[in-house]
Amino acid sequence: MPDPSLIAENIQAVRARMQAACERVGRAPDAVQLMLVTKTVAVERIRAALACGEFLLGENKVQEALPKAEALHESPAIWHFIGHLQTNKVKDVLRFARLVQSVDRLDLAQKLNQRLAAENRKLEILIQVNTSYEESKFGVAPDQALELIQRVAELPHLQIRGLMTIGLFSEQEAPVRDCFKRLRNLQAEAQILNLPGTDWETLSMGMSGDFEWAIEEGATLVRVGSRIFGAR
């Protein structure tokens, strides 16, 4: 049995640091949502986090998320998909994800749209941008993002709600912040396009190592795993 009190303490500590970061830059304390990233975390430990009043959960593997979402289907949990999504997993991701944060290419968006049409429903998404330019990272390149956004906005079953990025993995503050600034600049550029049916409110950026910088740069949703559940 995990130690639920430790998870509760960690959540409290993260929330306190989120609030302090908001205060430093004059943002309202409720301007940023906390997502708990539950990859590799067992259902019982997720339950301990839900018992603290948390409900926004993120998973990056469809096959891992499905049984967890099933086991917790009577809880208030809301799941987002945050990982690389293969087109052959589109049908399964729609079984649990309220929002897909990792739409980064047109063929994936088209497959999602097609499947949603068959199910006669819509899905909220974010566009994932590779703001660190690392080859190993997924996400559309920043200079191709607006073009992708325009194409995706034409798909009637997808509702764009903002942008997502994974910052550079670095201890150095400036280059990490540059990634977050890049995402925020793209948000402003996308807003100007005035595409029908889109809104750009959500900036999903910041993880265990950099969520305070992300909040100071304008994040509205931070995705925190190891700082709450321990090292994976």
Ligand SMILES: *Cc1c(COP(=O)(O)O)cnc(C)c1O
């Ligand atoms: C794992 C993961 C996180 C959380 O990472 P931590 O460093 O454990 O907080 C956030 N976002 C994505 C996309 C992830 O895959």
